[in-house]
Amino acid sequence: MPTKTRDQGVPAAYNPSEFPAFAVTVDIVILTMLKSRLHVLFVRRGVAPFEGKWAIPGGFKRPNETLDQAAKRELSEETGVDSASLLKQFGAYGDPGRDPRMNVVTVAYLAVLLDVGAVVAGTDAAAAALLPVSEALTGKLDLAFDHARIVRDAVERVRVDLEQTGIATAFVGPTFTVAELRAVYEAVWGVHLDGANFRRRVVTESGWVIPTGRRARPGVAGGKPAELFRAGRLWQQGGPIRHPQSPERGKGNQ
Amino acid sequence: MPTKTRDQGVPAAYNPSEFPAFAVTVDIVILTMLKSRLHVLFVRRGVAPFEGKWAIPGGFKRPNETLDQAAKRELSEETGVDSASLLKQFGAYGDPGRDPRMNVVTVAYLAVLLDVGAVVAGTDAAAAALLPVSEALTGKLDLAFDHARIVRDAVERVRVDLEQTGIATAFVGPTFTVAELRAVYEAVWGVHLDGANFRRRVVTESGWVIPTGRRARPGVAGGKPAELFRAGRLWQQGGPIRHPQSPERGKGNQ
DNA sequence: CCAAAAGTGTTATGTCTACACCCATGA
DNA sequence: TCATGGGTGTAGACATAACACTTTTGG
Numbered sequence: 001m002p003t004k005t006r007d008q009g010v011p012a013a014y015n016p017s018e019f020p021a022f023a024v025t026v027d028i029v030i031l032t033m034l035k036s037r038l039h040v041l042f043v044r045r046g047v048a049p050f051e052g053k054w055a056i057p058g059g060f061k062r063p064n065e066t067l068d069q070a071a072k073r074e075l076s077e078e079t080g081v082d083s084a085s086l087l088k089q090f091g092a093y094g095d096p097g098r099d100p101r102m103n104v105v106t107v108a109y110l111a112v113l114l115d116v117g118a119v120v121a122g123t124d125a126a127a128a129a130l131l132p133v134s135e136a137l138t139g140k141l142d143l144a145f146d147h148a149r150i151v152r153d154a155v156e157r158v159r160v161d162l163e164q165t166g167i168a169t170a171f172v173g174p175t176f177t178v179a180e181l182r183a184v185y186e187a188v189w190g191v192h193l194d195g196a197n198f199r200r201r202v203v204t205e206s207g208w209v210i211p212t213g214r215r216a217r218p219g220v221a222g223g224k225p226a227e228l229f230r231a232g233r234l235w236q237q238g239g240p241i242r243h244p245q246s247p248e249r250g251k252g253n254q
Numbered sequence: 255m256p257t258k259t260r261d262q263g264v265p266a267a268y269n270p271s272e273f274p275a276f277a278v279t280v281d282i283v284i285l286t287m288l289k290s291r292l293h294v295l296f297v298r299r300g301v302a303p304f305e306g307k308w309a310i311p312g313g314f315k316r317p318n319e320t321l322d323q324a325a326k327r328e329l330s331e332e333t334g335v336d337s338a339s340l341l342k343q344f345g346a347y348g349d350p351g352r353d354p355r356m357n358v359v360t361v362a363y364l365a366v367l368l369d370v371g372a373v374v375a376g377t378d379a380a381a382a383a384l385l386p387v388s389e390a391l392t393g394k395l396d397l398a399f400d401h402a403r404i405v406r407d408a409v410e411r412v413r414v415d416l417e418q419t420g421i422a423t424a425f426v427g428p429t430f431t432v433a434e435l436r437a438v439y440e441a442v443w444g445v446h447l448d449g450a451n452f453r454r455r456v457v458t459e460s461g462w463v464i465p466t467g468r469r470a471r472p473g474v475a476g477g478k479p480a481e482l483f484r485a486g487r488l489w490q491q492g493g494p495i496r497h498p499q500s501p502e503r504g505k506g507n508q
Numbered sequence: 509c510c511a512a513a514a515g516t517g518t519t520a521t522g523t524c525t526a527c528a529c530c531c532a533t534g535a
Numbered sequence: 536t537c538a539t540g541g542g543t544g545t546a547g548a549c550a551t552a553a554c555a556c557t558t559t560t561g562g
Contacts, residue, residue, distance in 0.1 A: 020317045021275035024348065024359050063274045063357045067348040092346040092361045094278065094321040103317045105278050105359065107346045164414070179541075197525065199542065222534035223540030433514075451552065453515065476561035477513030 022094075025106040026071045027058030027147070028087075029154035030079065032116045032130065033171050038158075038187050039130040040151055041116055042141075043078070046127075049100050050144030054131070056151065058106065071109040079119045086112045086170040090157045091150070098146045110154050112170035162188050163243050166235025177216050177226035178202060178209070191244050201241060207234035276348075279360040280325045281312030281401070282341075283408035284333065286370045286384065287425045292412075292441050293384040294405055295370055296395075297332070300381075303354050304398030308385070310405065312360065325363040333373045340366045340424040344411045345404070352400045364408050366424035416442050417497055420489025431470050431480035432456060432463070445498050455495060461488035 030041035042054035057078040061070040067089065076082050087109055094105035120128050135141050136151045143151070161167045162185060171184040182198045185191075202208045209229035216226045234240070284295035296308035311332035315324040321343065330336050341363055348359035374382050389395050390405045397405070415421045416439060425438040436452045439445075456462040463483035470480045488494070 019277050019314055022278045022315070022317075022359075023273050024276045024278070060273055061276070061348060061359070063276075064350050066350065067346060067359070089346060092321060092343060094315060094324075094361070096318050096320065105276075105315070105321070105361070107348070107359070160418070164418075177541085194525070194527090195540090196527085196542075196544090203542095218533055218540075220534075221539050222532085223538090224532040224542070226541055431514090448552070448554085449513090450515075450517090450554080457515095472513070472560050474561075475512055476559085477511090478515070478559040480514060 020103065023099075023102055023104045024061040025058050025104055026061055026067060026074055026109055027056050027106045027150060028071060028075055028078070028109045028111050029056050029151055030075075030111045030113055030116060031133075031154070031158060031171075032113050033184060033187060034117065034130055034132075036183050036187055038133045038155070039116075040133055040136055041079070041113075041120070041128065041130055042143075043128045045144050053142050053144040054129075054147075055144035056147050061107070067107050071107075071111075075109075075111055079113070079116065081113055081115070081119070085114075086110075086167060091153050093146055093150060095146065106150075108150050108154065110157060112158075112167060114171075114173055158188055159243075163239055163241070166231070166237075166239060168239055168241075169231040169235050175212055175214070175228045175230050177228060179226055181209075185241055189243055193241070193244075198241065203229075207232045208240050274357065277353075277356055277358045278315040279312050279358055280315055280321060280328055280363060281310050281360045281404060282325060282329055282332070282363045282365050283310055283405055284329075284365045284367055284370060285387075285408070285412065285425075286367050287438060287441060288371065288384055288386075290437050290441055292387045292409070293370075294387055294390055295333070295367075295374070295382065295384055296397075297382045299398050307396050307398040308383075308401075309398035310401050315361075321361050325361075325365075329363075329365055333367070333370065335367060335369070335373070339368075340364075340421065345407050347400055347404060349400065360404075362404050362408065364411060366412075366421065368425075368427055413442055413497075417493055417495070420485070420491075420493060422493055422495075423485040423489050429466055429468070429482045429484050431482060433480055435463075439495055443497055447495070447498075452495065457483075461486045462494050 032039050032041070041057065043057055045051055045053050045055050057074060059070075059074045059077070061067060065073065068087070071087055071089070075087065089107060090110050091108045092105060093108060096103070098104065098106075116130060120130055131141060133151070133155050136143065136148065137155065139148065141148075158167060168181060168184050172180050178199045179195070181202065182193055182195065185198075186193055208231075210232050212228045212230055214228045216228055218225050286293050286295070295311065297311055299305055299307050299309050311328060313324075313328045313331070315321060319327065322341070325341055325343070329341065343361060344364050345362045346359060347362060350357070352358065352360075370384060374384055385395060387405070387409050390397065390402065391409065393402065395402075412421060422435060422438050426434050432453045433449070435456065436447055436449060439452075440447055462485075464486050466482045466484055468482045470482055472479050
């Protein structure tokens with residue numbers, strides 16, 4: 001009785017106008033490191049609904065492009081950044097009423113950028129801003145649509161991907177110090193990691209980071225100049241660092 | 255220059271008909287264990303396009319329901335199963351031309367069921383079938399739309415989630431033996447796991463499995479009767495078993 | 509008694525963590 | 536020479552994997 005003969009629900013005499021029409025958008029959560037904290041790019045809405053509230057960038061998908069292409073195009077249009085260094089889909093949102101004007105299903109993407117600061121600086125300060133994720137997650141910001149939920153899901157995804165993928169390298173430049181890389185993990189996970197053990201993990205076994213021979217200039221307070229590395233190929237398969245409380249899963253509970 | 259004032263691309267004088275209309279569907283990859291192998295539920299298409307080819311179940315999203323609700327409804331309509339024991343979204347697909355009739359964006363869900371065998375048995379054999387994932391992944395099956403890709407992504411997701419979530423328990427019944435649970439890992443990952451070490455991992459520290467006091471009947475060839483357990487609460491946070499080659503990431507390569 | 513499958517014990521090996529210690533720089 | 540951060544060494548705690556061994560059933 002259950003399994004009906006399957007044709008995507010389309011009757012033999014097919015007529016597109018009989019089926020509910022949706023607008024499909026792509027929205028992009030753009031993340032970047034700023035002052036050792038994780039930040040999100042928001043733009044200020046200029047029209048109703050949600051006029052004056054913060055929203056993440058996005059726009060309509062066109063029929064002749066893929067979802068990935070739409071995300072890349074929107075990223076380019078909104079920030080001028082063409083290098084889709086890291087742009088990955090992480091969820092779809094289609095609750096009724098999420099857009100009061102019409103039925104909209106949005107496909108959410110996550111992007112990690114380095115030079116967003118310059119983008120924002122070259123913009124009307126009221127129109128775009130980099131804000132700490134902590135403020136978005138704690139509800140301090142008044143966000144448009146269901147963007148609070150989308151940002152929350154994006155950050156959760158980054159926390160997981162930090163362990164599972166090479167996303168950490170997207171937060172640092174083409175060359176970087178071990179301390180810079182460690183700062184990414186500490187900011188995203190909100191933990192402290194032992195510098196000595198962290199270094200061993202990434203530099204001891206070759207493939208994670210490749211020495212460039214150059215050194216970074218120490219800060220104003222001095223200190224030994226740090227070695228500069230570039231990312232190795234091992235990041236394509238996953239990350240070298242595990243989240244602290246991750247391995248001791250289920251010790252003596254009950 | 256880049257960041258444009260943002261309003262989802264909708265001009266001030268808004269008119270819905272100016273924006274591309276899409277049909278939105280949900281498609282469900284239904285997985286189950288059968289004879290110690292991972293299987294997918296396919297239904298045979300009765301009409302063009304792709305008439306006669308295998309497809310995964312799915313259907314149109316309605317404007318007044320969420321995506322999750324649409325998936326649950328479709329699962330119920332196609333299999334008669336109401337217990338959304340495990341139903342999670344894992345991707346959206348919107349390539350132009352993926353449906354030759356119209357612009358369709360589909361949101362894909364993953365479901366793990368136990369009693370699909372009964373569902374298929376009560377159906378016209380030509381209309382539905384459980385087929386091994388290996389056949390779908392190797393391209394032996396001729397699948398409709400982009401369903402080959404969707405199934406591939408679903409299986410990849412399960413392989414990862416086996417380590418990160420409690421999805422393994424969805425493949426076994428309300429009570430199960432340690433060997434049954436181990437068979438899930440071995441089938442999904444395609445590896446052999448040491449029975450002794452596996453058992454220690456799940457039964458030693460309480461919280462993973464809870465003894466029921468009952469025992470399973472041995473097979474025809476005899477053997478010690480296995481203890482029956484039910485799943486504990488620790489599975490809500492992740493799984494106890496790690497994929498073998500996972501920890502030794504990046505040994506001595508180069 | 510034998511085969512088969514469940515379950516326990518043991519041990520070498522590997523990994524992680526914490527922390528002591530040394531190095532190179534700016535002021 | 537002192538403060539600061541980069542970088543190395545090391546020992547104990549802990550986790551892993553391999554496999555020998557015991558237990559309990561059906562035939």
